[in-house]
Amino acid sequence: MTTTHGGFEPVFCTIVPPHVLDRLARNEDPALHGPARRTLQRDAMERTRRHLTTVTGAAAVTPPAGKQAGQPHRTVYDAGHGTDLPGRKVRSEGQQPGKDASVNRAYSGLGATFELYLKAYKRDSIDGRGLPLDASVHYDEKYNNAFWNGEQMVFGDGDGEIFLDFTIPVDVIGHELTHGVTQHTANLEYQGQSGALNESVSDVFGSLIKQYTLGQTAAQADWLIGAGLLAPRVTGKALRSMKAPGTAYDDDVLGKDPQPATMDHYVHTGSDNGGVHINSGIPNHAFYLAATALGGHAWEKAGQIWYDVLTGGKLKSDAQFADFATLTVKAARERYGAGDELEGVKKAWEQVGVRTA
Amino acid sequence: MRIQVRRTGGFAGIERRAEVDVTGRPDAQEWRSLAEKVLAAGHSTPPAVVPDGFSYEITVDGRTIRAADPRLTEDQRELISRVLKEGA
Numbered sequence: 001m002t003t004t005h006g007g008f009e010p011v012f013c014t015i016v017p018p019h020v021l022d023r024l025a026r027n028e029d030p031a032l033h034g035p036a037r038r039t040l041q042r043d044a045m046e047r048t049r050r051h052l053t054t055v056t057g058a059a060a061v062t063p064p065a066g067k068q069a070g071q072p073h074r075t076v077y078d079a080g081h082g083t084d085l086p087g088r089k090v091r092s093e094g095q096q097p098g099k100d101a102s103v104n105r106a107y108s109g110l111g112a113t114f115e116l117y118l119k120a121y122k123r124d125s126i127d128g129r130g131l132p133l134d135a136s137v138h139y140d141e142k143y144n145n146a147f148w149n150g151e152q153m154v155f156g157d158g159d160g161e162i163f164l165d166f167t168i169p170v171d172v173i174g175h176e177l178t179h180g181v182t183q184h185t186a187n188l189e190y191q192g193q194s195g196a197l198n199e200s201v202s203d204v205f206g207s208l209i210k211q212y213t214l215g216q217t218a219a220q221a222d223w224l225i226g227a228g229l230l231a232p233r234v235t236g237k238a239l240r241s242m243k244a245p246g247t248a249y250d251d252d253v254l255g256k257d258p259q260p261a262t263m264d265h266y267v268h269t270g271s272d273n274g275g276v277h278i279n280s281g282i283p284n285h286a287f288y289l290a291a292t293a294l295g296g297h298a299w300e301k302a303g304q305i306w307y308d309v310l311t312g313g314k315l316k317s318d319a320q321f322a323d324f325a326t327l328t329v330k331a332a333r334e335r336y337g338a339g340d341e342l343e344g345v346k347k348a349w350e351q352v353g354v355r356t357a
Numbered sequence: 358m359r360i361q362v363r364r365t366g367g368f369a370g371i372e373r374r375a376e377v378d379v380t381g382r383p384d385a386q387e388w389r390s391l392a393e394k395v396l397a398a399g400h401s402t403p404p405a406v407v408p409d410g411f412s413y414e415i416t417v418d419g420r421t422i423r424a425a426d427p428r429l430t431e432d433q434r435e436l437i438s439r440v441l442k443e444g445a
Contacts, residue, residue, distance in 0.1 A: 083427065083429075083434065085427065141438075144367070144369075145367045145368055145369075145409065145410075145411055145426070146368050146409060147367075147368065147407055147408060147409035147410045147411075147426065147427070148407060148408045148409060149407045149410075149427055150407055154427065163369075166368070172368065175368070175409075176408075176409065179408040179409070183408075190406060190408055198408065199408075202408070226368070226369070239368070239369050254369075254371060255371070258370075271365045271366075271372060272365050272366045272370050272372075273366065273406060273412075275370075276366075276370070277366070277367075277368075277369070277370025278370060
């Protein structure tokens with residue numbers, strides 16, 4: 001699967017035009033894309049690097065020698081309340097749990113995410129090729145966030161006043177890792193509707209990982225994102241609700257959950273990359289409606305349809321809600337024929353006001 | 358000197374703003390020198406973002422620079438955290 005080229009590397013000088021480097025950087029052969037990517041990175045530093053991540057997805061990482069297909073390769077690091085990543089290695093694959101609950105939760109959450117993708121969708125890790133899963137906990141001090149930096153997951157401890165530790169909800173861990181899956185597949189641009197789809201896909205699979213872990217059906221699931229993350233003094237049950245977007249919290253300090261459930265209430269804003277965490281409520285709710293209409297375990301049919309769209313190669317990186325919706329209808333027909341599944345998916349999008357072709 | 362910080366994005370997607378007027382404060386000089394370093398090294402164009410990462414706008418007396426996690430300079434991080442902590 002992985003080829004090494006014995007130290008040989010074509011040398012790229014700065015006289016190579018950027019568009020050529022750009023094409024080389026997208027080449028599948030590591031001997032070509034490696035030096036090209038490095039040259040581009042050196043030339044323009046962070047900006048180009050981020051651009052590359054957007055156009056090509058993340059660089060392939062060679063799984064370690066002992067890595068077996070179908071087995072996770074997890075490493076958890078402790079950032080020690082600093083911001084240098086990844087930090088000190090504190091738990092590797094196969095090691096027993098230690099005393100740090102954040103480390104243990106991150107390790108288990110990575111395992112649960114790996115398990116759902118493998119068992120339900122036969123996907124070997126987030127790139128489909130056994131990519132090692134890395135996470136850093138205790139990032140910064142009282143840090144109220146978790147994010148995917150293009151290569152690994154990063155978790156803050158929360159300030160204890162509004163947010164607790166971001167490793168607590170397994171759906172948050174699944175959400176972050178799913179950003180990695182999206183980056184390696186449809187690579188949805190993190191802006192406007194494609195950005196809201198990127199966010200929604202992370203919420204969908206984040207929630208499915210929780211449901212899979214608990215063995216819940218669509219009817220039993222809470223469909224909440226970030227349940228257990230809000231500190232006791234906050235008035236709210238989670239950060240988002242796929243079942244009832246806009247109802248997850250209503251608090252003096254946090255304000256009210258701004259998510260719309262339907263296109264009638266689509267929020268036009270320049271903040272948050274065009275409201276990616278706001279308008280994701282619309283495709284989130286469509287998934288909830290489809291999953292409950294189809295019944296049973298949501299990861300089996302509804303999840304399979306969404307997964308087919310994300311990884312099928314037809315979803316463009318600048319896809320709008322209607323593009324995504326249309327592809328789910330197509331995927332439902334291809335996988336399950338013209339039956340209840342197809343009708344359930346069509347009706348779900350209709351209910352949130354997104355047209356399907 | 359008025360220093361404002363606006364933080365957007367993040368996993369929760371919840372915006373936070375805070376502002377400190379350092380004029381007349383005993384530590385005004387310290388704030389002023391930190392703010393000037395941040396302005397001098399800053400960019401006014403929006404930075405590239407990572408999924409769920411925070412984005413920041415730092416405005417000092419009407420001049421705004423933009424930055425995003427996880428690629429903040431030490432000075433930016435220091436100023437942001439002080440304004441969000443002490444500001445109203």
